[in-house]
Amino acid sequence: MSEKKTLTFSLMDAPFENARTTTALRLIDTAVRRGHNVNVFAYEGAVCLPFSKQAAHPNKVHGCEADEWNHPLPKDWVTEIMKLAEKTGSKLDWINCGLCVDERGVAESVAGVRRGTPGDLVNWANASDNTLVIPTK
Amino acid sequence: MATTLNIIESAYRATMEEQDDTVVWITHAMKGAGADVSVLLRGNAVNYAITGQKPPELRFGDWQQTHAAHIDEDIVSLIGKGVAVYAVEGDLVARGIAQTGLLAGVKTVDREGVLDLFENHDRIWHW
Amino acid sequence: MASYLFIESRDPFEVNDVDYYYDIASGLRSRNNEVTLFLVQNGVFPARQNPSSNTLSQLAESGVRILADELSLNERGITLDSLVDGVESSPLDIVIDEMVAGTKTIWH
Structure with a gap:
């Protein structure tokens, strides 16, 4: 790997709404896979991405029960990227905007996610090599 | 300090639920946290720069909105805090918005002006 | 001179604003900046030859590097031999490469 860098991402989309979520997590996975440090500031609907009560469902249209359908859950993707970070020596720090969490009632997050404020985003940006905001529409 | 240009394009997205435009709001918060930030309004968000926006009256059953979003006041307040607010001239014209109807302190920019903003800021955050 | 990477996730068939960002990319290139346009998600639709192909091919001729996300192309059945002149398929990794390089x- 080239020199370790720190990249900060801000996400806004709620899960299961837009392809941006998948692309954003692909980007974060790539950065972590390469050993870079990654900060994620989840704003508005994106605070639901690591919500721990997401549940897989069966898909009767395809004749599959829940255990065989392997329905994607963004909380699991987040957890897997966090595990990957441990393997690659990356520091993956995920902050959910606290006010956004409260108004949505999604305080239960997977391990490794903490609450914060936009001030954390400002501090991260100032300490990062680069930043990318991925907005909602 | 690094400079950030917050570009706001989506307008009136969940402003009634949020009592704010969430990007105008986070710009206030960023400024409060010490960021050197400017705002470029483009697309439908140029309408945030006009006078005469009325906070909507909203009621569901016995519940009544008492603190509706005042986007125009929030823009004026940003300018008061030292945040430069720009609006894309072509987007104003396309929507029939006269420059005489703009909030005091909002600056308009043409295509070259937008390119200057891209070049003069370290980070371009397109919300 | 600086380097810019525009990630375009939307397409001009659905969203009018897309052409605006193609134009900004072109304008920054004309000021001697290095500019890459990375098409992703539905943003890859105009990368397939179509009646308006010259929009992207002229942008490429102006010196803007145009890449299209391999996964997004495959998902939509857009083959390499159908790409507009000047557009190349690329893995998403290029975005991290550019961010690491300070672009x-x-x-959008």
Whole structure:
């Protein structure tokens, strides 16, 4: 790997709404896979991405029960990227905007996610090599 | 300090639920946290720069909105805090918005002006 | 001179604003900046030859590097031999490469 860098991402989309979520997590996975440090500031609907009560469902249209359908859950993707970070020596720090969490009632997050404020985003940006905001529409 | 240009394009997205435009709001918060930030309004968000926006009256059953979003006041307040607010001239014209109807302190920019903003800021955050 | 990466996730068939960002990319290139346009998600639709192909091919001729996300192309059945002249398929990794290199990265 080239020199370790720190990249900060801000996400806004709620899960299961837009392809941006998948692309954003692909980007974060790539950065972590390469050993870079990654900060994620989840704003508005994106605070639901690591919500721990997401549940897989069966898909009767395809004749599959829940255990065989392997329905994607963004909380699991987040957890897997966090595990990957441990393997690659990356520091993956995920902050959910606290006010956004409260108004949505999604305080239960997977391990490794903490609450914060936009001030954390400002501090991260100032300490990062680069930043990318991925907005909602 | 690094400079950030917050570009706001989506307008009136969940402003009634949020009592704010969430990007105008986070710009206030960023400024409060010490960021050197400017705002470029483009697309439908140029309408945030006009006078005469009325906070909507909203009621569901016995519940009544008492603190509706005042986007125009929030823009004026940003300018008061030292945040430069720009609006894309072509987007104003396309929507029939006269420059005489703009909030005091909002600056308009043409295509070259937008390119200057891209070049003069370290980070371009397109919300 | 600076480097810019525009990540375009939307397409001009659905969203009018897309052409605006193609134009900004072109304008920054005309000021001697290095500019890459990375098409992703439905943003890859105009990368397939179509009646308006010259929009992207002229942008490429102006010196803007145009890449299209391999996964997004495959998902939509857009083959390499159908791409507009000047557009190349690329893995998403290029975005991280550019961010690591300090390129100003903008999502639309």
